[in-house]
Amino acid sequence: MxxxxxxxxxxxxxxxxxxxxxxxxxxxxxxxxxxxxxxxxxxxxxxxxxxxxxxxxxxxxxxxxxxxxxxxxxxxxxxxxxxxxxxxxxxxxxxxxxxxxxxxxxxxxxxxxxxxxxxxxxxxxxxxxxxxxxxxxxxxxxxxxxxxxxxxxxxxxxxxxxxxxxxxxxxxxxxxxxxxxxxxxxxxxxxxxxxxxxxxxxxxxxxxxxxxxxxxxxxxxxxxxxxxxxxxxxxxxxxVPVHDRYIGGGVYFDKSEKDGHLASYLYHEVEEKELEVMKKMDGRRVKMNRLLSQKNITNIRKAVVNFIVGASIRRFQQRMKGRREQKYSFIIHTERGKNAHAWQAELIQGFETLLTEAARSESEEFHRLVRESYDDLIRSVETLKKTPAPTFNDVYEEVRHSLDEEYIVNSVVNSEKDVTELLDHKGELKLRAPMNIFIGGQILDRGVTIHNLIGFFYGRNPKSFLQDTVLQHSRMYGARPVADLAVTRFYTTQKIYGVMKRIHEFDRELRDAFERGGHHKGVVFIQRDLKDMIMPCNPNKILLSSLTMIKPHKRMLPVGFQTGYKTHIEKTIRKIDQLIEKARNHACATNDGAYLIPVTRAKEILRLVHGTLEMETGHDFHLDEYEGILDYLGSEAQEGAFVWMITKTNRQIRRFKQDGKFENSPDTPGKGTGELTVARKVAQQQPALIMLRQEGKKEHGWRGTPFWWPVLIAQAETAPTVYANKTLHD
Structure with missing residues (x-):
């Protein structure tokens, strides 16, 4: 209109x-x-x-x-x-x-x-x-x-x-x-x-x-x-126009993949077992007198110390510039139950007590914790050229002073009464002290304003993730000074992070459709049913943990894995070699080295590849999802169910990037000749499958055996599609 x-x-x-x-x-x-x-x-x-x-x-x-x-x-x-x-x-x-x-x-x-x-x-x-x-x-x-x-x-x-x-x-x-x-x-x-x-x-x-x-x-x-x-x-x-100070999913999930970008330092992975620790008090798991050294709460401890150090960095910077020192907030949102919230409050209080004692005695343990946190946060602070980075000694003294003067307060927010008591005259959560830790559940989601949030520990882990609910929990979104963002950290499991990334992709594509004026055409929702058919899907039934957003030229590939041992996969790798060579010999090729092969052959290759990779916790390579997406993308083409295959061998990719994260870009765009460039060039009506034969050397973090790494590219001529491998009910 x-x-x-x-x-x-x-x-x-x-x-x-x-x-x-x-x-x-x-x-x-x-x-x-x-x-x-x-x-x-x-x-x-x-x-x-x-x-x-x-x-x-x-x-x-x-x-x-x-x-x-x-x-x-x-x-x-x-x-x-x-x-x-x-x-x-x-x-x-x-x-x-x-x-x-x-x-x-x-x-x-x-x-x-x-x-x-x-x-x-x-x-x-x-x-x-x-x-x-x-x-x-x-x-x-x-x-x-x-x-x-x-x-x-x-x-x-x-x-x-x-x-x-x-x-x-x-x-x-x-x-x-x-x-x-x-x-x-x-x-x-x-x-x-x-x-x-x-x-x-x-x-x-x-x-x-x-x-x-x-x-x-x-x-x-x-x-x-x-x-x-x-x-x-x-x-x-x-x-509603998005203002230039807005920090949202584009930062946490898109820009975070750029090495060296400020956003690449925001996410910290939490192990699933640490969320179990947060559920209820268990004296066998947590010793209250050893909170500063216990290994099974490493990331919980890191989150607390990072918050104190991050707030100290910002307050020091503000004081040096003659500006008013701000108060900061940190949210812990992992459980709904009040008993869990009471335990988490006790845990946080235990951290504060031990940290304060350690700060006053200037123990080696305290020095080490502050140093580790400073080294983590200063990496992102130093990406901002116009914002001075304080020295470690400056921050160390700031943290000691903050603990000694009781700058930290933690508050449980899990009922109407609690929220009402914590609100200021504007109806916003009151920041009582320079460093405020809020522990709660559902009541912290929609609408309630929480200022100067620089830490978000999220662990809501239901059997089925609901898109609108999870997105509304994302309190780290909103207007943020970039200097605050530099000391911000987001803590959750790899599984939850993956779901939130998918939600962001879905949300971004829906908004893009409106901006293009194409929303009158709707969004295609499909699923793979038990009869191995691609069928329409009621969007209200989608399980977000099994959702993939498909759009033109999107890449889909397994990330976060180790290969099987050489003795276990060597025979399978030889079989993949033979299948790929056979497919190339029976296919039409382009000048760029792309081969048009049947989707059935591509699925056969992927099934073998799937058996050679061992996924790490929180990372998935669902074979049925890849097969279903291939079936759908292949059937979209009028010419029949075919896929372009591009192969490269003798690759020397490392398992981890320099920042310690799993490598997620084995395909190279090149300058007009890289395999990703070729794939996107040929993937117009049909999808493309890049097959990369890696050497898998031990010095590169692998197990000393070659393996194949697949990358699936959606074709240019496909509608924005939500593919659901599973649904909530029939």
Missing amino acids: TVTFQHLKTNGAFFKYLNKKNQYKQPVRECMLRTMAKLQDADTTEHRPGMLLGKIQSGKTRTFIGVMGLAYDHDFDLVILLTKGTNALVKQTYARLHEEFEGAIEQDALQVFDIMNMPENLRKYELSQKLALIVKKETHNLDRLQAVMEKYPALQNKRVLFIDDEADFASVAYEYKREQNVTQMRVIASKINNLRKALDRPAFLQVTATPYSLYLQPEEMKVHVGKVFEPIRPAFTEL
């Missing part, structure tokens, strides 16, 4: 005030204006709402408040703001609206109410003003809203704008997970619908960063292989 906004006035009292106060940049201002124009022109309902699609902690609230100002200037009298069902978020929203509309409220041009705390006797004078009602998405709040609308009939004649914040939370009509209380969610949707019927021309705007349950609700219809689902879509979608 192409809509102009030149007819909208930007000098109305409300928007003019907001614009002057916030100094909106042009992309944000135009997003607000386009949204308002479409709300006026489109017939939006709760079933066909408008959509503001942003990223996690990227300025969505700022944007919809700007839309509210425009609405008040364009004949809307009442905004009903639906929020996620937590008291913390209601308080934060109430404080934010009062802050943003302070001038209008002081002049009696606007009244802001929490629906549960409204006066019982509103007067005509108050009802004649513009109104904003904050309503928690919970049955009692909606009943109260219904009662207020019935009590004051004048409200029903006003032009009403519904803004549904965190719209994917309890706003869709149905959901597939039983434990999420389907009946309650349907009640909320139906109550909003009943309220709408009594209003004159209401408009609906949804706001979210995780729109999957909104865009991807398939209708009841049968589809054929490769059919695009046509979900119940919003009437229009506006993308």
Whole structure:
């Protein structure tokens, strides 16, 4: 839908005030204006709402408040703001609206109410003003809203704008997970619908960063292989512009793969057994008097010390520049249960006690821990040329002082009461001390603002990962000074990191589709069923741990493995050699050395390769996934199920890169002649399979035996596709 906004006035009292106060940049201002124009022109309902699609902690609230100002200037009298069902978020929203509309409220041009705390006797004078009602998405709040609308009939004649914040939370009509209380969610949707019927021309705007349950609700219809689902879509979608200070998945999962980039130092792997330690107190596993040396809590200890050292580095830098020293935060989010949170708080307190004692005695152990942390963090700090890197002695003394003066405080946040007590006057988590460690679960996800976050220890590890839930847990996303990012670290297992990376890829591709204007075509969802067929897949059934985002020219390859022993795989390697040579002899070749072979032959080769590689913990090479993707990509080509094969031999790749991470780029782009360049050149209608025969020398970290390393490249002419190897249920 192409809509102009030149007819909208930007000098109305409300928007003019907001614009002057916030100094909106042009992309944000135009997003607000386009949204308002479409709300006026489109017939939006709760079933066909408008959509503001942003990223996690990227300025969505700022944007919809700007839309509210425009609405008040364009004949809307009442905004009903639906929020996620937590008291913390209601308080934060109430404080934010009062802050943003302070001038209008002081002049009696606007009244802001929490629906549960409204006066019982509103007067005509108050009802004649513009109104904003904050309503928690919970049955009692909606009943109260219904009662207020019935009590004051004048409200029903006003032009009403519904803004549904965190719209994917309890706003869709149905959901597939039983434990999420389907009946309650349907009640909320139906109550909003009943309220709408009594209003004159209401408009609906949804706001979210995780729109999957909104865009991807398939209708009841049968589809054929490769059919695009046509979900119940919003009437229009506006993308919230991403500001230049935003740090999101592009940093944590894309730029992190560039050697030497600041982002390449952010992720620290945590072993699965350490998450077990975090679940409950176990005196056999954890000795409280040995926390500074015990090996089975190495990464937990490193996370705590890195946070203290990282905050010390930043505060020292700020003091040297004559600036105000900031307070910093660190989140531990691994379990939902309160018993686990209590144990984690005890563990953190134990670390602090022992570290303080060690700092006061200046023990060798303390010196070693601070030195290791400093050496880790200074690598990323030194990538910033304009930010001075403090010496080790400077940081050492800063850390000693911080511990001696009790700069550290840890707080458990796992109930409404806890959050309310921890909020400041703005409804944001209060940073009581220079270094704040928050321990909690679900309540720390959506909406609650946590400032200056430089450490995130994440370990929620369910059997099935839900895309929107996991993404909302990503509190390390948001506006971050790059100097803070340099001392930021993200701790989780390789398995969880892999899932979060897939989620980021899915989220990025969906947003890219909107930016290209291609979202009307939908996204293809496919799965491989038990009959070895590629079938359409209900997107609400996807298991994210078995999800692969396929897009044009995407690379897929096993990473994080060791070869089998020479005596075990030598015979198989010879068989692969023979199969590849046979395939080359019976195939048509290009001038670049690419051979078009049947997908069946490629799958036969991959099956043999799979048996020669031993994957490390947290890394996967699911043969059935690769076979399924090959089947799908091959069947997409009109010429039949074929794949281009490019082979290279005598490769000398090392198992690890210089930074200690597993090598993930065995294919070389070259200058027009590298195998990756060739693969992407020929992979137009058919996919490509690069087969690299490595020497596998011991001095390179292998077991002294040759092996084949496969890299699968999707063809250029393929639609953005979510491939699900498994689903939640039939």
